[in-house]
Amino acid sequence: MKELIEQLLLENREGLWWDFKQQHHSNLVDLLHDILCMANVLCDSDRYLIFGVNDNCEVIGLEGSAYRPSQADIVSYLQTKSFAKNNIPTVELKTIKVKALELDILVIKNEKFKPYFLTRDEKKKGSCVRSGTVYSRVEDTNTPKDSSANPYEIEAMWRQQFGLDKKASERFVDLLLDFENWKYDGINGAFYDIDPDYTIEIGDGESSGGKFWWQEILFEKPSKYFYHLKYKKVELHKIPAIRFNSESLCIPFPSIEFLTYPEKDDGCITNCYCDLFYYTKGTVQYSLFKHIRALEIETPNERSFSTPIESQIKPPIIHLPFLILDSEQSLKHVCKQLKNDFDSFIKENDEMISDAKTKNKTINRHTSERLFSEWAYWVNYGERV
Template identity: 45%
Template sequence: MWSERFGLNLKVPDRFSILLEDAKCWDYDGISQAFYSNDPDFTIEIGSVEHEGGNYWWQNLYFENARQFDYHLKYKNRIIKTLPVVNYYNEGLTIPFPNIEFITYPEAQDGSNAEFYCEIYYYKKGTIEYSLFQHIRKIEVHCDTYQTLSTPITTQLKPPIIKLPFFIINSDSELNELSKKFMEKYHEFNSCKSDLMRKRYPDENYNRWDVEKVFSEWVFEQINPPSEFSISE
């Protein structure tokens, strides 16, 4: 049972995933280093901020640009995996960079005549990225709450301003089904886009990132309506 719980029979990257989820057994120095108390050969090194903002709407919010840096996962001081992480400093929100599935985009040769990027932002269970997501969320609070592993993703430390409409999926087949729904909703959104954008931006002063933000929030609500998420906020 001990071997199964801590993945002693697994390869190092797979074992790292299991140990990350055992978040309470990691000791941080308060700066940029952490080690797993039950096996100090497993360590985390947090890199310095590389840049602010980016290519996606959720990296460039009008009240805060996301900062990006790396988590270096090490075994016996050898890097096993480097994962990019984004942080909203003022919001107190940190997450691994999500996976992205491109559905359609301007100039795509798919007949959609897209005017903006239609993308799914997601984490897949069973991956090291999702294990790091769990790890970061769990070490932020003394006790897990309904917010810890739920979506939309918000800070757990104060009343949230930022709500990230990212998905958590179980399998590739679930992603395929989600992609089909996104394409259907993309065409539906185009028929009501003017009204939705006018409600959010009555002066009609918005750019493509603003459209992509409204679409991401709207489609999240359409496909997976959470109780506390509203596009009108």
């Protein structure tokens, strides 16, 4: 976050998805207007209101400010407003230091529920956000409160909400999450009931076990096969999946970041393999992960889609400490953090890694991989597996 804000400050200007504010809004209707404008921007990134920067893009900080709301204050305020269909923008308030001065960053999340608008006027001290009006932002300028975003932009927002702006391959990310509208034949196939041109075909098992620790050293070796995601019988995605039959546990094959290993010249002194296994939200792999998980039980909840991954229909034996990340940027941050703390991992697990070295190379790799996976999970979630 700090690096991103510093980069935006170097731009010495405001932009489509970031705006500088000298201080927090004294009139909350003005804050509401800014949030609506930012939330409706058509760009593929989160948006930022950056407090503590003057009109000349100079950092002045917020020390001594008369009013600094908390995240809870802002969320509570938004929850009292009459958003259409109760679609409320998701926001987070963070504080960072730049040049030893505090800045508050209000992050408005990029979500598919655009257009955001109100069903009742909000007025205060002569400022009014009008009901039924869609506000947005062009370059560095908000839609005025007495105006509206242009019709073409509003149409694009609705198309985005319903996924009509996406290619067929991209639509699978959303369609897989509409769990109830997929109809399975009970064997190896399914179709999407709202648009039957979208289908899933599940291949036969092709192999057992593999080269990673979670494929070889648990009490059961998983079988591997493929999910074929098709549109009008054309294959758009071929996604490998693994199944632990005894555990009734099936997941897409995770993404892998080869963080460090003995021969890698990256400054990490190590004789062990440290591979990071993860899913990224917003990808077709993560949507398929949630889709398969939702089919396993009648009433899925947030725990169903979290980590460590384990069986949901009986007491779990297998625990898979795969990370679930928000974005590629999150992956870079996690890798940087793990490399910075790498020496502590080696020190903490030196005895077990050294013991594995007395055995063969495969056992060494599997042992060190598992230790690293569990350590990376603990670093990110603060829990031991």
